[in-house]
Amino acid sequence: MAARITASVYTSHVPAIGAALDLGKSQEDYWKPVFAGYDFSKQWMRDNPPDVIFLVYNDHATAFSLEMIPTFAIGTAAEYQPADEGWGPRPVPKVIGHPELASHIAQSVIQQDFDLTIVNKMDVDHGLTVPLSLMCGEQDPLKGAWPCPVIPFAVNVVQYPVPSGRRCFMLGQAIRKAVESFDEDLNVHIWGTGGMSHQLQGARAGLINREWDNAWLDQMIADPSACAQRNHIDYVREAGSEGIELVMWLIARGAMTDVAGGPPPRVAHRFYHVPASNTAVGHLILENR
Template sequence: MARITHGIACSHIPVLGFAFDNHKEEEPYFKPAFEGFDWTRRFMDEEKPDVIVLVYNDHASNFDMKVIPTFAIGCADQYGICDEGYGPRPVPPVEGHADLAWHIAQSLILDEFDMTIFNEMDVDHGLTVPLSMMYGHVDKWPVKVIPLAVNVVTYPPPSGNRCWLLGEAIARAVASFPEDLKVQVWGTGGMSHQLQGPRAGLINREWDNMFLDKLIGDTQDLRWIPHIEYLRETGSEGIEMVMWLIMRGALGKSTRALHRHYHVPVSNTALGHLVLEPVDPTVPPSPTFTREAADRAPIA
């Protein structure tokens, strides 16, 4: 059966995409940020996952204020690259894994998550920058990707607990897929940053590193952090970190860190990166739906 082997957390700072596309990785300003991914690129080359469930947020590139899905999953065979106002990034189109994506979508909906399903969409820097940081310059991405977009752009975003529960549900879905696949779950966005107003440029190193610390091990403290704490401590865009909790929830009871990287400044944003593996990957039972419960349910 398919199995989740690792989780990766990664900021998706757009200026890193600019630096990457223009071959500025060795420039003094950008070099410390990119060097923190040297280990991960070697790791990905050795690990060779088959599929990545890549959790990100669209930045009003594919979606707009007409339709705001809380959780949206891509079930296509391929995804184009968004034009974010300066042309699409010069990176390959993203190849999907439609069979696994549809299986996950069905499983999540039966697990009582109201998913929005997309059979056609383009993806922006929220998804492509992490791929570039992990794989470098390639003519074709060496992995299939299932995009999972989360609304953290406008209110109300999902709670940390709801995101953690979604991660657990993704783990159940992957574990029930019969094909032998190595699957990773990536949570992207963050860390602390605010892009506007009198607090623009806010960086909270202490809070960011607390958050990284608590993704490791068996604590579940992060799932209970209220929205107001993210806003107060990490700025208006720090709320993106709830997407990391989907990744963490998918890894089971406990994790160990294989690699960690934290760097400021990158633009006016803190850069965070973790590679985690599950210590106890036991898939939790569904809190809302079980086959036994369905069998006992009366027929209408």
């Protein structure tokens, strides 16, 4: 018996999506199309419940600041509180971790020559909680709970230098090997979050590139190795300064079995919508065959 990755999930983690949910605005005309794109996903989660979610996201200066910026940080704690990002923590349940699997992944990945920062205590911000809300539905912060333990994996895509897409893709392959060497029968989902095209500041603030986003999705699905070779400047030029968050999707894509010689994954769901706040929302579910 061993753990295995059965699916990967990819989604934007726009903070305004969390605010729309928390303020009861999800059925307003502006937000309705965004949330409709996740109706399938919530049912899919109920039909394909994971034992653990390995969730790749970026911290937005809550757990980490410019004083200390790990490139890759894995959460090994038993639980994580929703972060206060300046307007109070989101009204969602705390996140329960999986210290045993997280510690095993850390050991295995570091032995595969990836340097990880081990984090035993941190709060988690919208980068992690918004994807959970989109995929799992709204939860009562006092009585409710997320459907399974979550291993937070924070990637620095905020302060340069940031890791390359190629490095992230290789890291995903190392994570898959780590999961498969864990001696417990666990169904693991790996999620890559952030993106798609957006820029929050400067002369190009509000930039959205639908054509590039969808071409990038096509390539990530069909030819992830080639997608991983894209240079940073391509993301910045075509998808805006925050479009670099998409390298986190390549961690999840690298963990799929086709990259190790297995059959291509099944595209269970694909969704794209503009706008949500000033961001293009992308979403994808891939299942290992």
